[in-house]
Amino acid sequence: MDTEGETALSDGRLPPGQRMQRGEWPVLHYGPVPRFKPATWDFRVTGATADGQEAIWFHDDFSALPTVEVTADFHCVTKFTMLDAPWRGVAGRTILELAPPAPDATHVTVWAEYGYSSNLRLEDLLHEDTLFATHHDGVPLTPEHGFPLRLIVPHLYAWKGPKWVRGIEYLTVDRRGFWEERGYHNIGDPWKEQRYSYQEDPGDGPPL
Ligand SMILES: Nc1nc2c(c(=O)[nH]1)N[C@H]1C(S)=C(S)[C@@H](COP(=O)(O)O)O[C@H]1N2
Ligand SMILES: [Mo]
Numbered sequence: 001m002d003t004e005g006e007t008a009l010s011d012g013r014l015p016p017g018q019r020m021q022r023g024e025w026p027v028l029h030y031g032p033v034p035r036f037k038p039a040t041w042d043f044r045v046t047g048a049t050a051d052g053q054e055a056i057w058f059h060d061d062f063s064a065l066p067t068v069e070v071t072a073d074f075h076c077v078t079k080f081t082m083l084d085a086p087w088r089g090v091a092g093r094t095i096l097e098l099a100p101p102a103p104d105a106t107h108v109t110v111w112a113e114y115g116y117s118s119n120l121r122l123e124d125l126l127h128e129d130t131l132f133a134t135h136h137d138g139v140p141l142t143p144e145h146g147f148p149l150r151l152i153v154p155h156l157y158a159w160k161g162p163k164w165v166r167g168i169e170y171l172t173v174d175r176r177g178f179w180e181e182r183g184y185h186n187i188g189d190p191w192k193e194q195r196y197s198y199q200e201d202p203g204d205g206p207p208l
Contacts, residue, residue, distance in 0.1 A: 013073060013081075013083060014081055015075055015081070015190035015191050015193065016190075016191075016193045017079060017193055017195075018075055018079055018080070018081040018190065019079055019080060019081065020080075020081055020082075020083065021080040021081060021082045025082060025145070026076075026080065027144045027145065028076060028078065028158075029116075029144075029163060030116070030178070031114055031116070032114075033143050033144050033164075034113040034114065034164050035143075036143070036147060036148050038059050041058070041059045041148065041166075042056050042057060042058050042059070042166070042167075043056070043057045043062050043149070043165075043166060043167050044056050044111075044166065044167035044168075045095065045099040045167060045168055045169075045170070046167060046168075046169045046170070047105070047108075047109075047168075047169035047170040047171055048101055048102040048104065048105040048170040048171065048172050049099060049100070049101060049102060049170060050100040050101060050102050050103075052102075055098070055099035059148065062090070062149070063134075065090045065094060065098075066090070066091075066094060067088055067089060067090055067134075068088070068089070068090070068091045068094075068131060069086070069087065069088050070086075070087045070088075070129050070131050070152070070154070071084050071085065071086045071087070072084075072085060072087065072129050072152070072154035073085065073154060074152075074154065074158055075154075075157055075158060075190040076157065076158045076159075077157045077158070077159060077184065077188070077190075077195050085136065085137075085152075086136065086137050086138070087131055087133040087135065087136055087152050088131075088133065088134060088135035088136075088138070089131040089132045089133035089134045089135065089149070089152070090131060090132045090134075091128075091130070091131050091132075092124075092125040092126060092127065092130035092131060092132065092151075092153075093125070093126050093128075093130075095125075095132065095168065096122070096125060096126060101122065101170040102170065102172070104172045105122060105170040105171060105172055106121065106122060106171065106172060106173075106174065107119055107120065107121055107122060107170075107171040107173075107174040107175070108120050108122060108125055108168045108169060108170055108171060109168065109169040109171060109175060109177060110151050110162050110165055110167075110168050110177070111162070111165070111166050111167050111168065111169060112162035112163060112164045112165045112166055113164040113166060114164075115178075116162050116163075116164075116177075116178050117162065117177040117178050118151075118159060118160050118161070118162055118177035118178065118179065118180065119171070119174060119175055119176055119177040119180055119186070120153065120156075120160060121174075121187075122170075124153055124155070124156060124160070125153075125168070127153070127155055129152075129153075129154045129155065130151070130152065130153050130154070130155075131151075131152050132149055132150070132151055132152075132165060133146070133149070133150050133151070133152045134148060134149055145163065146162075146163030146164055146165070147164075149164070149165050149166075150162060150163040150164065150165055151165050155189070155190075156187070156188045156189060156190070157184075157185075157188040157189075157190050157194075157195070159179045159184060159188065160188050173206070174186070174205065174206050175206060176205065176206060176208075180197070180205065181208070183196055183197050183198075184196060184197060185197055185199055185200060185204070185205075186200055186204050186205025186206070187200075187204055187205065
């Protein structure tokens with residue numbers, strides 16, 4: 001595509017400091033790619049739930065939940081942006097409705113294989129574009145992109161979307177996740193260019 005066309009296409013859609021990704025969708029994560037084991041896979045909702053009980057879905061049950069389709073931009077803190085990524089999966093708000101939080105819950109930790117985690121405000125999970133994605137571009141996610149399930153939070157940097165996600169934990173006090181405790185911003189809004197924890201304002205996150 002010529003430069004002018006690309007500028008028109010991305011006009012107003014590239015957050016500050018981001019550039020458009022050309023070609024292949026990069027694979028970025030810390031550690032190895034886990035192997036999916038359908039017999040033992042589950043998705044758990046723990047922590048401050050409304051009824052004090054854990055909710056658990058095994059893979060077949062999770063696959064039967066209602067799905068949504070979302071087309072959204074994907075912003076990685078390493079500065080690449082992918083426009084119009086087509087996802088399918090279970091809306092964040094569906095999980096919140098089926099396994100609601102206690103009234104005093106304010107945040108969640110999203111847990112993935114090997115202990116990777118990220119923290120979000122409840123409203124980030126309720127955002128209309130947030131989904132637990134099973135498919136990208138009409139086909140199941142590949143193992144390296146998070147099969148069988150990953151979170152997508154389009155309005156935040158992509159590290160806020162764990163691949164190989166296994167559950168959420170409701171929190172009554174915010175707690176930093178994996179990258180948030182290693183120097184990345186607790187909120188991670190790309191439009192405010194909230195990349196690093198040293199940019200946090202008071203109230204943006206728990207003390208480091
Ligand atoms: N489990 C897990 N999920 C993860 C990560 C990770 O290290 N582990 N990295 C995050 C980061 S920094 C980005 S940019 C996206 C990259 O997703 P992709 O590899 O599908 O492009 O995954 C996010 N989810
Ligand atoms: Mo990233």
